Amino acid sequence: MVKLDLLIKNGTIITATDTLHADVGIKDEKVVKIAENLEANSDTRIVDARDMYVFPGAIDVHVHFQLPFGGTISADDFENGTKAAAMGGVTTVLDFAIQQKGHPILEAVKARRKEADGKVCIDYGLHAAITDWNPQTQAEIKQVIDYGIPTFKMFMIYKEQGWMADDGMLFQALEETKKFGGMIGVHAESVDILDMLIDRYAQEKEKWGAYAHTLSRPDYTESEAVQRAIKWAEVTGGRLYIVHMSAGESAQYVHDARARGVHVYAETCPQYLLLDDSVFKGDNGHLYATCPQIKKKKDGTRLWQGLINGEIQVVATDTCTFDTKQKAMWKGDFRKIPFGLPGVETMFPLLYTEGVGKGRFSLTHLIRLASTNPAKIFGMYPQKGEIAVGSDADLVVFDPEKKLTLRAKDLQTNCDWSPFEGWKLKGYPHTTISRGKIVVADGKFVGECGYGQFLKRQAVKELDI
Ligand code: URP
Ligand code: ZN
Ligand code: ZN
Numbered sequence: 318m319v320k321l322d323l324l325i326k327n328g329t330i331i332t333a334t335d336t337l338h339a340d341v342g343i344k345d346e347k348v349v350k351i352a353e354n355l356e357a358n359s360d361t362r363i364v365d366a367r368d369m370y371v372f373p374g375a376i377d378v379h380v381h382f383q384l385p386f387g388g389t390i391s392a393d394d395f396e397n398g399t400k401a402a403a404m405g406g407v408t409t410v411l412d413f414a415i416q417q418k419g420h421p422i423l424e425a426v427k428a429r430r431k432e433a434d435g436k437v438c439i440d441y442g443l444h445a446a447i448t449d450w451n452p453q454t455q456a457e458i459k460q461v462i463d464y465g466i467p468t469f470k471m472f473m474i475y476k477e478q479g480w481m482a483d484d485g486m487l488f489q490a491l492e493e494t495k496k497f498g499g500m501i502g503v504h505a506e507s508v509d510i511l512d513m514l515i516d517r518y519a520q521e522k523e524k525w526g527a528y529a530h531t532l533s534r535p536d537y538t539e540s541e542a543v544q545r546a547i548k549w550a551e552v553t554g555g556r557l558y559i560v561h562m563s564a565g566e567s568a569q570y571v572h573d574a575r576a577r578g579v580h581v582y583a584e585t586c587p588q589y590l591l592l593d594d595s596v597f598k599g600d601n602g603h604l605y606a607t608c609p610q611i612k613k614k615k616d617g618t619r620l621w622q623g624l625i626n627g628e629i630q631v632v633a634t635d636t637c638t639f640d641t642k643q644k645a646m647w648k649g650d651f652r653k654i655p656f657g658l659p660g661v662e663t664m665f666p667l668l669y670t671e672g673v674g675k676g677r678f679s680l681t682h683l684i685r686l687a688s689t690n691p692a693k694i695f696g697m698y699p700q701k702g703e704i705a706v707g708s709d710a711d712l713v714v715f716d717p718e719k720k721l722t723l724r725a726k727d728l729q730t731n732c733d734w735s736p737f738e739g740w741k742l743k744g745y746p747h748t749t750i751s752r753g754k755i756v757v758a759d760g761k762f763v764g765e766c767g768y769g770q771f772l773k774r775q776a777v778k779e780l781d782i
Pocket of ligand 1: 381386504606607608609635637656657658
């Protein structure tokens, strides 16, 4: 008989495809048995999951911990950011290594790993952000994929930061990654129109305050760029992923392209699903500034529809935490607000309450959006995003009856405010397990800094979503 390290008893297991009442046996960081009435030995630790769900851990494929941005550094570092993730039922995060112009991509990857390794409490991986395209970058694509980073990010804006990729770079990167099963994620916004509108509203910045952030970023500043990036994916045959999609019209373009057979995937985030641009009208409107902008109610409605019908395959957060002191740097000028929101800790419980709790989608669909689809699209499946023999024991024991009102002061994040302050939740993670180790027990963090590992991901040849 296999001597189990950990045994989760009496729970209801939910995967992307199945619901079953069974115990989960864990040994050496992996799931080794799934069956009814599994037996423990004297050393086996037991978690009683009666009346609770057992989910594969959520995967947030879009976080920016300790990112230098907007004249400051995002407030959740790799240690606290991954603690916050675990508290919210997230067992894997993907952050970004941003190439410096004129330097190799792998130099940025190694520098980012130095910041994360030994600090992270759960497993993490990196995307490589391409900011420069030359023969050396082109030659590096295969090396970076072989290193365990098959996904790249390109920003269609952020000229001043030196991060912007033009269409020629995007086109060539799609061609090159296609050869090796890589994928290009894009931050899609129309830089020239955006810059023109920002200049226009800057003339009247006192009149509009934080609302100018919204006025200068209407939906077409995103959807035009989404449409353009899709065109380059279509003609190159490359695989494209739209990050943090915020506009209803963008969802329609993704829908149409997928119907034509273009290899395009999309992510949206809780802030675009649950908030609308009225948040910018309050006294603290500047706190909500993120990029791309939170759009109108109708956009949120269209994004929910996209999540439900499979046009949008992933929910992630774009976590980039700035506290009220950092946000105060704007001093009335909407161009100077550090853009970004906290989110990794609240994503999964919000999605449960608002998605499953409100009858928008099923439990299995929740797991597809928050765990299995991200694992498949980003080359981690079935190691992550699954509950099966041989998969990493990354699990969440989730209490569907737990009622809670979100308060920034109760959260692990270093943020002193929350975009979802006062939101009422029903359902919250009870226990989080990362590679067989309990890191959150009964809602308290019990993990350790440095336990998490860098995750080598695989190139993806075929995708069934
Ligand atoms: O406002 C945001 N999202 N800041 C982080 C950088 C990005 O665009 O993802
Ligand atoms: Zn972005
Ligand atoms: Zn981002």
